[in-house]
Amino acid sequence: PFWGSRCELYTAPPSTPPATCLSQYCADKARDGVCDEACNSHACQWDGGDCSLTMENPWANCSSPLPCWDYINNQCDELCNTAECLFDNFECQGNSKTCKYDKYCADHFKDNHCDQGCNSEECGWDGLDCAADQPENLAEGTLVIVVLMPPEQLLQDARSFLRALGTLLHTNLRIERDSQGELMVYPYYGEKSAAMKKQRMTRRSIPGEQEQEVAGSKVFLEIDNRQCVQDSDHCFKNTDAAAALLASHAIQGTLSYPLVSVVSESLTPERTQLLYLLAVAVVIILFIILLGVIMAKRKRKHGSLWLPEGFTLRRDASNHKRREPVGQDAVGLKNLSVQVSEANLIGSGTSEHWVDDEGPQPKKVKAEDEALLSEEDDPIDRRPWTQQHLEAADIRRTPSLALTPPQAE
Numbered sequence: 001p002f003w004g005s006r007c008e009l010y011t012a013p014p015s016t017p018p019a020t021c022l023s024q025y026c027a028d029k030a031r032d033g034v035c036d037e038a039c040n041s042h043a044c045q046w047d048g049g050d051c052s053l054t055m056e057n058p059w060a061n062c063s064s065p066l067p068c069w070d071y072i073n074n075q076c077d078e079l080c081n082t083a084e085c086l087f088d089n090f091e092c093q094g095n096s097k098t099c100k101y102d103k104y105c106a107d108h109f110k111d112n113h114c115d116q117g118c119n120s121e122e123c124g125w126d127g128l129d130c131a132a133d134q135p136e137n138l139a140e141g142t143l144v145i146v147v148l149m150p151p152e153q154l155l156q157d158a159r160s161f162l163r164a165l166g167t168l169l170h171t172n173l174r175i176e177r178d179s180q181g182e183l184m185v186y187p188y189y190g191e192k193s194a195a196m197k198k199q200r201m202t203r204r205s206i207p208g209e210q211e212q213e214v215a216g217s218k219v220f221l222e223i224d225n226r227q228c229v230q231d232s233d234h235c236f237k238n239t240d241a242a243a244a245l246l247a248s249h250a251i252q253g254t255l256s257y258p259l260v261s262v263v264s265e266s267l268t269p270e271r272t273q274l275l276y277l278l279a280v281a282v283v284i285i286l287f288i289i290l291l292g293v294i295m296a297k298r299k300r301k302h303g304s305l306w307l308p309e310g311f312t313l314r315r316d317a318s319n320h321k322r323r324e325p326v327g328q329d330a331v332g333l334k335n336l337s338v339q340v341s342e343a344n345l346i347g348s349g350t351s352e353h354w355v356d357d358e359g360p361q362p363k364k365v366k367a368e369d370e371a372l373l374s375e376e377d378d379p380i381d382r383r384p385w386t387q388q389h390l391e392a393a394d395i396r397r398t399p400s401l402a403l404t405p406p407q408a409e
């Protein structure tokens with residue numbers, strides 16, 4: 001579609017009706033794990049994902065009116081210049097520079113020593129060596145990539161691997177660590193051996209699983225945009241579009257590593273764990289608060305049981321309950337209370353309990369009981385009288401007290 005003496009002119013390809021993948025050939029070849037170029041088209045879901053890292057529609061979230069997969073053309077197409085449309089394959093960033101000292105910068109990438117000459121976007125910001133003191137700026141999610149390299153080999157080559165993917169995504173990547181701090185790189189046995197493993201597991205026959213060949217690695221990657229956001233507004237806020245862009249590079253055949261599949265996990269295991277812990281903590285705190293409220297209520301209930309009787313007496317219901325026994329013992333108790341309350345007037349405070357208990361009664365009882373005192377007091381009350389009692393008695397009731405034993409002593 002380019003023409004003119006210096007290929008400076010461009011005509012858009014004629015709009016074609018939406019293609020369909022009718023070929024029986026492609027239907028047979030789809031999802032067999034091998035990319036068949038004849039079926040590597042949007043209509044054929046990129047050979048059922050075989051050509052696109054198992055992602056059948058990398059542009060699924062792209063709402064552009066343009067079929068952006070047809071516009072990877074070294075021209076800027078603003079309508080495709082969104083994260084969901086994979087930033088038009090970064091074709092709107094002007095002339096994409098290449099790293100000037102590429103060999104040197106590759107050797108010194110992510111070596112924990114800042115090489116200012118490599119601290120540029122095209123050189124991958126020296127693997128963040130010059131931004132070690134800056135806070136990380138992680139994109140949401142995790143990239144889970146299967147690559148046909150055994151874990152040991154991948155870990156040895158990790159810096160180059162991360163640099164290559166970072167160059168495609170125009171940001172920095174790192175291998176995620178699990179809760180024990182171990183790098184999350186696991187052996188991958190391939191789809192076929194995975195199926196065989198399942199069969200063996202169900203048969204429960206051969207214990208030797210070591211004979212399975214490690215076909216590659218499953219590696220978990222995080223995106224750190226701490227440098228990207230300073231130099232560019234084309235940074236992936238989550239790993240979905242980043243995974244799709246890697247898939248589009250697979251379609252174009254511009255990957256430098258033998259990737260098999262790419263998946264974007266929206267929540268990292270750590271984050272789900274954190275969320276889970278947070279939820280548990282909230283539940284525990286709520287439970288403690290609830291327990292506190294219940295305990296406080298119970299304390300109040302218990303309190304009413306052992307607080308001085310004056311409290312319960314004032315209540316109508318308990319008053320009725322308590323009156324009957326009091327009535328039976330009335331003679332002795334009331335007599336005592338009369339005496340004590342009189343003693344209390346003078347100043348002895350040793351028996352407030354009874355005073356409180358019978359608080360309301362002495363007033364009305366006084367008159368009627370004074371008569372009973374002389375008749376029935378003698379056989380019941382044999383306690384010795386104190387000086388205070390005597391004084392109290394002497395002052396007011398000399399005639400009736402003449403018969404009591406203490407006075408005889």
Ligand SMILES: [Ca+2]
Nearest residue numbers: 029032034050
């Ligand atoms: Ca295929």
Ligand SMILES: [Ca+2]
Nearest residue numbers: 071073075077
């Ligand atoms: Ca374009």
Ligand SMILES: [Ca+2]
Nearest residue numbers: 108111113129
């Ligand atoms: Ca460095």
